[in-house]
Every structure is written in C-alpha cells, then in structure tokens.
Amino acid sequence: MSEFNNRIIAQRNALTIVNGSRLFFEPLLSLTEKAIDRWSRNNGIDTRDVLIVLLKSMSETLFFLANKSQEQVTEDYKALSEKVDNQLSELELEVANKRGRLG
Numbered sequence: 001m002s003e004f005n006n007r008i009i010a011q012r013n014a015l016t017i018v019n020g021s022r023l024f025f026e027p028l029l030s031l032t033e034k035a036i037d038r039w040s041r042n043n044g045i046d047t048r049d050v051l052i053v054l055l056k057s058m059s060e061t062l063f064f065l066a067n068k069s070q071e072q073v074t075e076d077y078k079a080l081s082e083k084v085d086n087q088l089s090e091l092e093l094e095v096a097n098k099r100g101r102l103g
Contacts, residue, residue, distance in 0.1 A: 011031050014055070051098065065084065
C-alpha cells in the first residue's frame with residue numbers, strides 16, 4: 001500500500017474514532033488545525049483538552065509524513081508511521097475515557 005493511502009487511512013481512522021463515539025454535537029471533518037479549532041469551539045471543548053492536543057499532534061505528524069513520502073522510505077518515515085499508530089491508540093483511549101466519564 002502506498003504512503004498516501006496509509007496517511008488517508010490513518011486520518012479516516014482518527015475521524016472514525018472521534019465521530020463514532022457519538023459524544024460530540026458536531027462531527028470532526030478533517031485533521032487540519034483550522035478544522036480541529038472550529039470543531040473544538042463548536043463542541044465547547046477547551047483547546048487545552050487532551051483530545052484536542054492529541055488531534056493536533058496527529059495532524060502535525062501526518063503533515064510531516066506527507067513531506068517524507070516524496071523521499072525514499074527511510075527510518076524517519078518508519079518512525080513517524082509508528083508514531084501515528086501510537087497516536088491512534090492514545091486517541092481511542094482518550095475517547096473511551098471521555099465516554100466513561102459522561103456515560
């Protein structure tokens with residue numbers, strides 16, 4: 001699978017985790033910083049909330065992955081790919097924790 005598809009899948013997975021939780025009034029539509037800011041504001045989530053910090057961190061990692069994908073697959077790219085996987089796991093845990101606190 002191409003690096004582009006891997007990034008798209010990672011983004012889709014993050015959106016599925018957040019939107020699939022049904023915890024938020026408005027769905028998250030993208031992992032850009034502006035989209036995350038708008039989503040957090042419209043859902044009344046503080047920008048310092050762990051969930052927002054995780055989403056923005058993932059956004060940055062995916063941005064760096066996009067720039068690395070033009071190069072030959074390197075150790076840096078592999079490390080960033082693993083970081084995205086870890087961030088997805090952290091995101092799942094944080095959403096589950098929020099669900100537990102609200103449910």
